[in-house]
Amino acid sequence: MSALILHHYPSSPFSEKIRLVMGFKQLPWKSVVIPSVAPKPDVVALTGGYRKTPFLQIGADIYCDSALICEVLEHEHPEPPLYPPHLKGVARVFAQWADSTLFWAAMAYNLQPRGAEVLFVNLPPAAAQAFGEDRRQMSAGMQRLRPADATVAYRSYLRRIAHMVEEHDFTFGAEPCVADVAAYHPLWFTRQCVPVMADIFQATPAVTEWMDRVAALGHGRMEKFSAADAITVAAGAEPLPVVADVFQDDHGIALGAQVTVAAESFGTEPTAGELIAATRTRYTLRRTDPRAGTVHVHFPRVGYVLRASP
Structure with missing residues (x-):
């Protein structure tokens, strides 16, 4: 698995949430400090428009929203569990x-x-x-x-x-x-x-x-990293294969269509790209940036709006 690269800034509350998950699971991670306000050209190069904080980069895969980041870290590093089996439902509801x-x-x-x-x-x-x-x-x-x-x-x-x-x-x-x-x-x-x-x-x-x-959970093992180096990592990597055979269509939008995904309320800047996956829990867009190359940008379904591009 490629290195975990967290794009964040020190006073971001949702970044603190993910930093604590890194500590809870005692994970090594690379820290890219991003601006707290726009413009954020290095952020947009990776996300295509999404500019909330934080987001997680693993190679050429970009994971937006702290709820999805928690799910990804749990999947890749299941111990100790963020979602204990007997608490999966209630813990998610409470966290939301x-x-x-x-x-x-x-x-x-x-x-x-x-x-x-x-x-x-x-x-x-x-x-x-x-x-x-x-x-x-x-x-x-x-x-x-x-x-x-x-x-x-x-x-x-x-x-x-x-x-x-x-x-x-x-x-x-x-x-x-x-x-x-x-x-x-x-x-x-x-x-x-x-x-x-x-x-x-x-x-x-x-x-x-x-x-x-x-x-006291701490922040895990953090190493400073630059935005330029993170973009170089994305440009030199291939996105992970998507699970294309699990397609949940609730919008009448086919895979391969040009779409946008945006948050429902706060930070509604859209990300545009090709819809290459729509599973039960997430959307995945393929997009290409002159600096970052081809990346897959992932969003949770809950809290986000999928629309076909005009």
Whole structure:
């Protein structure tokens, strides 16, 4: 198997989720630090348009969205399990809630003026304005929580997590699973990136104790890598063969058609390419870039929209 190359940046919550999976499974990986805002020409060379963070590269295969990255890492490195057999369903459902409902409540709370001031304190005003404008573009059309409503929701969610970890070391028992890394990452942002907002944890000490246990998983064995080298890796590799005999057609779009795939809500920039696989869980597009060569870009079906190109 080719090296795991994670494209991320330090303060990205979803990147922290995947860094913890690397630690949980004690994996070696290469770290490509990408910009937090557009333009991202090296990212687009590999993904074709998708610019959310993180994404995982294995040779000439590009895996978008942290939910899919978790599935890929579990398939390639099944021990210790992110999805224990007796928890496969409930852990996935909980992780999806944490990656969406919990995440957006936490971030609306975190990025109130008091938190934003701390986040950007060491950056020039233009950088803060660029970040705000970038995220406004990525969230165009989304319904966002107001800070007061987010605070109420976040407190409630922290109490619910506390109820789960008061009796166990982790959310569903004695060992961590995907539910723990998914619930942890938005709380990590509060604690590590905007610590002035971390007083919200005072009412739930069991949560901070649990967070310490999750943080102790570490980040695995990381090696710095450049974006240029990652693109060279893709250009010199062949994408893995796809499972072409498992085709689940829910759109009336044939394999081989020119299509786009885009996120349903946040970060809806489309990736265009040839649909070469549509399995029960993912879409795969083949596309060619002048720098990266021919790559396969993979997306989860849940949370993404497939459309035929005009």
